[in-house]
Amino acid sequence: MSESIILNLDGRWKLRDFMPGQGLAAGAHLPDHDDTNWHRASVPGDVHTALVEIGRLALPFYNMNVETCQWVERQEWWYRTAFEAPLGKDDAEARYLLTFDGLDTFATVYLNGTEIGSHRNMFIAATFDVAEHLRLGERNTLAVRFEPVVASVGEREIEGQWGRNPERAWMRKAQYNFGWDWAPRLMSVGIWQGVALRRYVGARLGGVFFKTTVISPQAAEATVVVEAERWADVPDLEAQITLSRGEQRLTDQTLLINGRAEVAFTIPDPALWWTHDLGEPALYDLEVALRASGKTLDTHCEQVGIRTIEVDQSSDPDERGTRFFTFVLNGVKLFAKGANWIPADSFVAQVDEARYRDLLELAVEANMSMLRVWGGGIYEKDVFYRLCDDLGILIWQDFMFACALYPDDAPFMAEVGREAKAVVRRLRNHPCLALWCGNNENDWLDDMLNWQRSGRDFPGKRIYHELLPPIVERLDGTRLYWPSSPYGGNDHNSAEEGDRHNWQVWHGAVFPRRFGEEPKRDLSPTGISYRHYAEDPARFISEFGLHAAPVLETLRRNVPATALHLDSPELLYRNKDEPKDKGDLLMLAHTGLPSSLQEYLDFSMICQAEGLKFGIEHYRRRKFHCSGTLFWQLNDCWPGLSWSVLDYYLFPKAGYFYARRAYTPVLASFKGEADGVSLWITNDTLEDLVDTVMVLHGDFSGQELYEEVLEVRVPANASVKVRHLSFDKLDIKDPRQEYLAVRSPSGLFPDNRYFFVEVKDLVRPKPNLKVEINERDDGTYEVRVITDTYAYFVKLTVPIESTRFSDNYFDLFPSQERVIEVWNEAGRRLEENDIAVGCL
Numbered sequence: 001m002s003e004s005i006i007l008n009l010d011g012r013w014k015l016r017d018f019m020p021g022q023g024l025a026a027g028a029h030l031p032d033h034d035d036t037n038w039h040r041a042s043v044p045g046d047v048h049t050a051l052v053e054i055g056r057l058a059l060p061f062y063n064m065n066v067e068t069c070q071w072v073e074r075q076e077w078w079y080r081t082a083f084e085a086p087l088g089k090d091d092a093e094a095r096y097l098l099t100f101d102g103l104d105t106f107a108t109v110y111l112n113g114t115e116i117g118s119h120r121n122m123f124i125a126a127t128f129d130v131a132e133h134l135r136l137g138e139r140n141t142l143a144v145r146f147e148p149v150v151a152s153v154g155e156r157e158i159e160g161q162w163g164r165n166p167e168r169a170w171m172r173k174a175q176y177n178f179g180w181d182w183a184p185r186l187m188s189v190g191i192w193q194g195v196a197l198r199r200y201v202g203a204r205l206g207g208v209f210f211k212t213t214v215i216s217p218q219a220a221e222a223t224v225v226v227e228a229e230r231w232a233d234v235p236d237l238e239a240q241i242t243l244s245r246g247e248q249r250l251t252d253q254t255l256l257i258n259g260r261a262e263v264a265f266t267i268p269d270p271a272l273w274w275t276h277d278l279g280e281p282a283l284y285d286l287e288v289a290l291r292a293s294g295k296t297l298d299t300h301c302e303q304v305g306i307r308t309i310e311v312d313q314s315s316d317p318d319e320r321g322t323r324f325f326t327f328v329l330n331g332v333k334l335f336a337k338g339a340n341w342i343p344a345d346s347f348v349a350q351v352d353e354a355r356y357r358d359l360l361e362l363a364v365e366a367n368m369s370m371l372r373v374w375g376g377g378i379y380e381k382d383v384f385y386r387l388c389d390d391l392g393i394l395i396w397q398d399f400m401f402a403c404a405l406y407p408d409d410a411p412f413m414a415e416v417g418r419e420a421k422a423v424v425r426r427l428r429n430h431p432c433l434a435l436w437c438g439n440n441e442n443d444w445l446d447d448m449l450n451w452q453r454s455g456r457d458f459p460g461k462r463i464y465h466e467l468l469p470p471i472v473e474r475l476d477g478t479r480l481y482w483p484s485s486p487y488g489g490n491d492h493n494s495a496e497e498g499d500r501h502n503w504q505v506w507h508g509a510v511f512p513r514r515f516g517e518e519p520k521r522d523l524s525p526t527g528i529s530y531r532h533y534a535e536d537p538a539r540f541i542s543e544f545g546l547h548a549a550p551v552l553e554t555l556r557r558n559v560p561a562t563a564l565h566l567d568s569p570e571l572l573y574r575n576k577d578e579p580k581d582k583g584d585l586l587m588l589a590h591t592g593l594p595s596s597l598q599e600y601l602d603f604s605m606i607c608q609a610e611g612l613k614f615g616i617e618h619y620r621r622r623k624f625h626c627s628g629t630l631f632w633q634l635n636d637c638w639p640g641l642s643w644s645v646l647d648y649y650l651f652p653k654a655g656y657f658y659a660r661r662a663y664t665p666v667l668a669s670f671k672g673e674a675d676g677v678s679l680w681i682t683n684d685t686l687e688d689l690v691d692t693v694m695v696l697h698g699d700f701s702g703q704e705l706y707e708e709v710l711e712v713r714v715p716a717n718a719s720v721k722v723r724h725l726s727f728d729k730l731d732i733k734d735p736r737q738e739y740l741a742v743r744s745p746s747g748l749f750p751d752n753r754y755f756f757v758e759v760k761d762l763v764r765p766k767p768n769l770k771v772e773i774n775e776r777d778d779g780t781y782e783v784r785v786i787t788d789t790y791a792y793f794v795k796l797t798v799p800i801e802s803t804r805f806s807d808n809y810f811d812l813f814p815s816q817e818r819v820i821e822v823w824n825e826a827g828r829r830l831e832e833n834d835i836a837v838g839c840l
Contacts, residue, residue: 009196012040014035014038015080016037031113035080040053043081046104046350047188073189074148083142083197086136086137093231094201096129097127099125103119103144104191108145114133116130158459162446164179182577182633182644188349192348203298209224209225215270225260228256228260234293237255238291239263241288243304275392277684278329278332281392282305286304305432309435316625322496335623336394337369343637359650360393361391367663371395375399385432396542397436397437420468421471435482437485438468438481441485442484452516503543508522537625540626541628544632550640553651590607590758609659609809621682623717623719651801657808676728679710689748693712697740697741698739700738701790736761762792765789765790786817787812787839794838796836802828
C-alpha cells in the first residue's frame with residue numbers, strides 16, 4: 001500500500017437515476033447542480049443496496065423480488081460528492097492522482113464540471129491525473145456517471161456464440177451478474193471499491209515485486225524488484241528496502257537505473273510460508289521507500305512469504321500414458337484439498353473483511369488447503385488474498401472469462417491486456433497465489449459444441465493462448481500459467497493429464513471422450529449417480545459437486561410461509577439450474593423421492609454429503625495419481641438452491657461436515673471391490689504414522705458380527721491399502737441391515753463407515769436418541785447424544801447465524817455416545833431451546 005493519500009473520499013455520496021442520456025443534459029456533472037433531493041449512498045457501495053436503504057427497492061433476495069429489480073440495469077446512474085482539497089506547496093513537480101479502486105462498470109468521471117476520463121472495466125482501478133482541474137484549498141465537486149451496461153455494448157454479436165446471455169462477453173464485468181445456474185440476474189452498478197486522492201512530487205513507485213528464488217533449511221534467496229515513474233528532474237532516485245520478521249531485520253538500498261532496481265536478499269534460517277495443514281504460513285514485512293535528496297517521495301508496505309510453488313507434470317510411471325498434476329510447495333508434494341470460490345454476494349461491494357474472514361476460517365476448519373477463484377466472478381478484493389496469506393490457503397486464480405466465446409479484436413484485446421497487467425502486478429506478491437488460469441471451461445465447451453471442428457480457432461482463444469501467457473511470464477514468471485480449466489490431454493477434460501471437471505455426476509456427461517467424438521449425456525438416475533466418481537482416474541479434479549437445499553431457516557427468511565412446500569413456484573425460483581429435476585434424479589438413485597419439504601431438505605443434503613464423501617475418499621485414495629479435489633462450490637452469492645456447502649448466511653449444510661471429515665489430514669476409508677471391501681489409510685502429514693485401528697462389521701440393531709484390531713503403518717504423504725475383507729469372510733446375511741465401521745482409539749482420524757446398499761435401501765430400526773444439553777459458564781453449550789441402535793444423519797440445528805459445532809451431521813454406532821460443543825462465533829446469545837437434535 002502507498003502512504004501518499006491526502007484525502008480519502010469514501011463515505012456518504014449522493015445518488016440519482018436518469019433516463020439514459022438525460023443526466024448530462026440536466027447538468028448533473030456541474031458544481032452548481034441542485035442535488036438537494038438526491039438520495040444518500042455509501043461509497044464503497046452499489047445502487048441496489050442504496051435503493052433498499054431508502055425504501056425505493058424491495059429486498060432483492062426475498063421471494064421473487066429479483067424480477068422487480070430489473071429496471072435498475074436500464075437506468076443511467078449518477079454519484080456526486082463535494083470535498084475540499086488541502087492546500088499543497090505551489091510545486092510544479094507535484095502530481096495529483098484520483099484513484100477509483102473499482103467502478104462498476106461503464107463510468108465517466110467529472111471534476112468541477114469537466115470530464116476527466118472514462119473507464120469500462122469493473123476489475124481494475126481507474127486513475128486520473130487531476131492537477132489541472134483540482135481547486136486546492138477550495139470546494140471541489142466530483143461526479144460519476146454510470147451508463148446502462150447492455151445499451152453500452154449495443155447489439156454486437158460473436159458468430160457461433162453458445163454462452164448464455166451473450167451480451168456479457170463484450171464487457172469486463174462480473175459475468176455471474178447476468179445470471180448463472182446458481183445465481184439470479186442482478187446487474188450491480190456503482191462505486192464498488194474505495195476512492196482516494198493522492199499527491200506525489202517528482203516521482204512515485206510504479207511497482208514492487210518480491211519473489212523467492214532458492215530455499216534451503218539454512219538460508220533462502222529472494223529478490224525485490226522496484227520500479228518507479230519519474231516526471232520531473234529528480235536526481236538519484238534510490239530505493240530503501242527492508243525485510244523483517246520479529247527481531248530479524250534485513251535492509252538494503254540501491255539506485256534506480258532507468259526507473260528500475262533489483263536487490264537480492266539472503267535470509268538466514270528462513271521461516272517458510274506453508275499451507276496451514278503442513279506448517280505455519282509465516283509472513284515477513286516488506287517495506288520500500290522511494291527517496292531522492294534525503295526525502296521520501298513514496299512508500300510501499302505489505303506482507304510477503306518465503307516459499308516456492310510449482311506444478312509437477314511429469315509422466316506417471318505407474319499409469320502409462322498419464323502425467324501428474326501435483327502442486328509442490330517448498331519442495332513438498334501436496335494433495336490440494338478444497339473447493340471453488342464464487343463471489344460472496346450478488347452485490348460484491350457489500351462483502352467486507354468480516355464476511356471474508358468468516359468464510360475463509362470455515363474453509364480452514366474444514367481442512368481445506370486450496371480454493372479456486374472461479375472465472376465468472378471477480379478478482380477478489382485485496383483483503384481476501386491477505387487473509388489467505390495469513391490463514392495458509394493456496395489460491396488457484398482464474399482470469400475472468402467463463403463459459404462463453406469472447407471477442408478478440410484489437411480494442412478488446414488491448415483492454416484485456418491492460419487488465420491482465422494490472423491484476424498480475426496487484427496479486428503476484430501474495431504467497432497464497434499458486435496458479436494463473438486463463439479461463440473457465442471455454443476451451444472444453446467450445447470443443448464439445450463444435451466437436452466436428454476440433455482444435456478450431458474459436459473466438460477468444462487468442463486471449464488465453466497468445467495474450468495472457470507472455471504477460472504472466474514477464475510480470476510474474478514464478479507460477480504456472482494454465483490456459484483453461486479443464487485442460488490437458490486428448491479432450492480438454494481428459495483423465496490422462498491436466499485437470500478435470502467431473503460433471504458426469506449431476507450433469508450426466510459420459511466419460512471418456514476424445515477429440516472429434518460427439519459428446520453424450522445420460523440424464524437418468526443411474527447416469528448422474530455419484531457412484532461414477534469411483535470410475536474416475538483423472539489427475540486433478542478442479543470441479544465436481546452436487547446440489548443441496550440450504551437449512552430451513554434460510555428458506556424461512558426468503559420464501560413466504562404459504563409457499564414453503566415442495567415444488568411451489570417460489571421455492572423452485574431459488575433453483576437456477578436447468579432442467580430443475582436433476583435433484584429428483586439424484587434422489588431417485590440414492591435416497592428416494594421426498595414427500596415433504598423437510599424430507600427434501602434432508603434427502604438433498606444427504607445426496608450432496610454422501611456424494612462429496614464418496615468422491616473425495618476415492619480421489620484421496622489415489623494420491624498422487626490424483627493430486628487434488630476442489631469441489632463445486634464452497635459458498636453462495638444469494639439464498640438459493642445450489643451446489644454450495646455453506647449457504648448465503650453461512651449456515652453449513654451436511655455436505656460441509658462430511659467434506660470436513662473427508663478432508664482430515666489422516667483419513668480411513670473403505671473401497672468397494674468385486675470380491676469384498678478394502679480399507680485404506682491416507683496420510684497427508686509429513687510424518688510416518690503408526691496406529692491401532694478397529695474394524696467392525698455389525699448390524700443396525702447393535703449386534704457385532706465381526707471385529708478386528710489392526711496395527712497399521714503408513715508412510716508420510718502417502719495412501720496405503722491396509723486390509724482387504726472378502727465377502728466370504730464377512731458372510732453378509734442381509735446387506736440392507738449391515739455395515740462396516742473403522743475407528744481409531746487414539747483419535748488419529750474420525751470414525752468412518754461403509755454401507756453395502758444405497759441409503760434408500762437401508763433397513764434400520766428407529767433409534768432412541770437421548771440428548772442432554774448443558775450450558776457452560778462462558779455461554780457455550782455441551783450437547784451429549786447417545787443412541788441404542790444405529791443412528792444415521794444425526795443433526796444439530798440452531799437458527800442463529802455464526803453458530804459453530806465441533807461436529808454435525810454424523811452417524812452414531814449402536815450404544816455410542818458423542819459430546820458436541822456448540823458456540824456462537826459472533827458472541828450472540830444462545831438459549832437451550834435454540835438447539836434442536838434429531839436424526840433421519
